[in-house]
Amino acid sequence: MATIYPANAPEIGVVPATAPIVHRLTLADLHDALRRGWDDFKAVPSHAVVLCVIYPILGLALARLVLGYSVLPLLFPLAAGFALIGPFAALGLYELSRRREIGADASAWHAFDVLRSPSFGAMLGLGAILLAVFVVWIAAAQAIYVSAFGYAPAAAIPDFFSRVLTTPQGWMLIVVGCGVGFLFAAVALCVSVVSFPMMLDRHAGIGDAVTTSLRVAARNPLQIAVWGLIVAALLVVGSLPAFLGLAVVIPLLGHATWHLYRKAVEPNPFPPQIRPSRRIKRSAADFPATLLQWPTRNEN
Numbered sequence: 001m002a003t004i005y006p007a008n009a010p011e012i013g014v015v016p017a018t019a020p021i022v023h024r025l026t027l028a029d030l031h032d033a034l035r036r037g038w039d040d041f042k043a044v045p046s047h048a049v050v051l052c053v054i055y056p057i058l059g060l061a062l063a064r065l066v067l068g069y070s071v072l073p074l075l076f077p078l079a080a081g082f083a084l085i086g087p088f089a090a091l092g093l094y095e096l097s098r099r100r101e102i103g104a105d106a107s108a109w110h111a112f113d114v115l116r117s118p119s120f121g122a123m124l125g126l127g128a129i130l131l132a133v134f135v136v137w138i139a140a141a142q143a144i145y146v147s148a149f150g151y152a153p154a155a156a157i158p159d160f161f162s163r164v165l166t167t168p169q170g171w172m173l174i175v176v177g178c179g180v181g182f183l184f185a186a187v188a189l190c191v192s193v194v195s196f197p198m199m200l201d202r203h204a205g206i207g208d209a210v211t212t213s214l215r216v217a218a219r220n221p222l223q224i225a226v227w228g229l230i231v232a233a234l235l236v237v238g239s240l241p242a243f244l245g246l247a248v249v250i251p252l253l254g255h256a257t258w259h260l261y262r263k264a265v266e267p268n269p270f271p272p273q274i275r276p277s278r279r280i281k282r283s284a285a286d287f288p289a290t291l292l293q294w295p296t297r298n299e300n
Contacts, residue, residue, distance in 0.1 A: 020202070021266035022215045025223040029263045030230065037256030040097050041248075044106050073149075073160070077141035077177075079239040083185055083231055084134045086250060087192040088127035093254030094197050101262075119199040122206045126195060130188060137184045141177060148173040189228045190217040197261035202268045216264045227260065 092111025099106040114120065148169040164170035194216050195209040204212070217224045231253055238249030 019208070019215075020198070020212055020268075022212065022219050023264055023266070025216075025220040025260075025264055027223065027226060030223060030227055030260070033256045033259040033263060034230070034252070036259040037097070037252050037254070040093075040100055040255035040258075041251050043100060044096055044108065073145040074138065074141060077138055077181070079235065080181055080185070080232075081134045081137055082235055082239075082246065082250070084137060084188045085127070085130050086231075086235075086253065087188075087196050087257065088123065088130050090250065090254030090257065091123060091196060091200070093251055094200050094258045097255045097258035098200065101258075114200060117200055117203065119203040119205070122204070122209070123196060123199050126192070126199075126206050126209070130192060133184060133188055137181065140180055140184075144173060144177050144180065148176075185228060185232070189224065189231075190214055193217060193224060193227070193257075194261040194264055197258050198265060201261070212265060220264070 091114045095114045096106045096111050099110055114123075117123070149163060164173060191210050191213055193213050195206075195213045198204050198209045198212055202208075234249045234253060235246070238245030238247075
């Protein structure tokens with residue numbers, strides 16, 4: 001027997017007993033999701049620096065520190081790994097797109113409202129799973145390189161590219177590495193294509209969100225495959241200038257993923273309400289306490 005929920009359902013949300021309806025997508029839907037994502041990015045561009053500039057820094061830091069020696073062989077796997085952990089890191093972008101969708105204020109700081117979501121623990125759990133997949137992928141990429149060239153590191157960038165592009169071992173590395181990387185990316189994409197937006201929108205648990213994401217992928221295999229290719233192509237383009245392009249690509253894909261979720265899954269009949277923020281007048285004597293201003297529970 002279906003449960004009837006009152007119109008004034010509590011803010012924490014109630015997940016209906018029945019699974020959400022999954023829609024069939026078209027290639028036009030993918031284009032429209034990207035277009036809407038670009039509109040969101042242009043409307044609140046300041047968050048690109050706040051939330052996403054960490055990607056170039058993280059990529060360069062990992063490239064310098066992983067295993068403590070020459071990491072040229074891992075630069076491509078590290079860049080490709082952004083596709084695995086990107087859905088989790090884009091949580092704040094989903095929140096901004098959600099706020100713009102319902103006509104609420106959307107600024108860079110509103111992205112951190114996702115930290116107060118009742119399902120944030122579930123988001124962390126799935127994010128930890130994706131991080132584990134990322135670590136396994138890096139280990140697999142390292143093992144593939146060692147099987148092809150041994151443990152001797154490349155002396156310099158020209159030497160590395162010469163070994164990869166002009167030797168049989170290098171071509172084996174490319175073919176096997178891309179094949180294994182495709183499997184990792186396919187699993188991560190199917191598991192997370194709409195999982196995090198659904199957690200934010202419906203306050204769903206990991207099981208429900210992942211199940212719905214797998215249902216979307218199963219109902220739209222071609223469209224999700226094309227979406228994965230779009231994501232991969234944009235990440236490659238964004239990674240070419242020393243990862244700096246990711247500061248634009250990541251927010252674009254984050255916003256677009258929210259709109260793809262909206263097209264793939266039936267809207268939540270009881271969406272969580274957004275409490276309007278109340279600005280409190282403060283004097284100069286309150287500085288620097290105003291820098292650490294946090295909303296309290298009794299603020300409406």
